[in-house]
Amino acid sequence: MNPSRTVIFLLLALGVVAVSFSGIFIKWSSAPAGVLAMHRLWLTAVLMLPWVWRERQELVRLTGGDWVRLCASGLFLSLHFLGWMSSFHYTSVASAMIFLNLTPLFVAWGAKLVFKEKYPARAFGGMGLALIGTALVVGGDFAWGRTALWGDALSFFGALTVAVHMLLGQNLRQRVSSTVYSFVVFVIASLVLAGYNGFADVPLFAYPAKEWGIFILLAVVPTVFGHLLFNWLLKFVKAVTIQMAILGEPVGTVLLAALLLGESVTLSQVVGGLLSIGGIVWFIRAQVTAEAEGARAAA
Structure with a gap:
């Protein structure tokens, strides 16, 4: 049974709040980006083991194409994770966030090319409004210079790669359960990151208790209640819809930074936040309505 539109809205909102904590936890940590991402993912995979064991038969049924x-x-x-988390060391948090929020555009273009997906014209008005709002939230904090531009490039790379990840997930989630899909993907990603850290001669485990606390927080809050929840929702909504919802992350991060880090909130950020949230709601409502109309027409 598919969840109702209201439930989907609420779950998307919960996921956005959860992933909004990522930037805060990263700022609190002094560990390298590759280490943060690796521990975040393998710890999440360990937390998932009881549920994976219940669905172990599905692991056996995966085809060679599924594994690829x-x-x-x-x-x-x-x-x-490697690109986006690393960008925080070279550019401002705001700049890193705005480049990451180009992801819905990449997902929409990719879905159109690969899956031949169509979107109602009115939905793109919501996307445009949300992008304008996001730009207002973070646009006053761009930093220029060779170092900052490298950070911006890393964030842009992070946006491209997560778009490909989401499109692959949308395809897989039509026949693979959320638990199995997320577990396997998290394990593979953590192994890739472990290899990268080993090649770069970065210490894997020699970190103080504070850092391990941050690793656990990253695993539980933005990964379990964010990425894992979004992976489950891929069964019911398109990848671009989830990426549109994630445009609310900069708004949440700015508010959390004000509460937890004592950073100030400007009027343009408040206005941008309202525009971003309004655009997200607009896009999702237009997309869900169009899908419902299409289902009624086909009946």
Whole structure:
């Protein structure tokens, strides 16, 4: 039984709040980006083991093609985390966030090319409004210079790679359960990151208790209640819809930074936040309504 539109809205909102904590936890940590991402993913995989054991028969039924796509999805997820988390060391949080929020455009273009998906024209008005709002939230904090531009490039790379990851996930989730899909992808991504850290000669486990606390927080809050929840929703909504919802992440991060880090909130950020949320609601309502109309026409 598919969840209702209201339930989908609420779950998307919960996921956005959860992933909004990512930037806060990253700012609190001094560990390298590859280590943060690796521990975040393998700890989440460990937490999932009881549920994976119940669905172990599905692991056996995976085809060779499924394994290839799962490995590709895990690879692109690891590249996303590596690029985006690393960007925080070179550019401002705001700049990193705005480049990441180009992802819905990449997902929409990719879905149109690969899956021949169509979107109602009115939905793109919501996408445009949300992008304008996001730009207002973070646009006053761009930093220019060679170092900052490298950080911006890393964030842009993170947006491209997570778009590919989401499109692969949308395809896989039509026949693979959320638990199995997420577990395998997280394990593969953490192994890729472990290999990268080993090659770069980065310590894997020699970190103080504070850092391990942050690793656990990253696994539980933005990964379990964010990425894992979004992976489950891929069964019921398109990847671009989820990426549109994630445009609310900068709004949540700015508010959390004000509460937890004492950072100030400007009027343009408030206005941008309202526009972004309004655009997200507009896009999702237009998409869900169009799908419902299409289902009634086909009946």
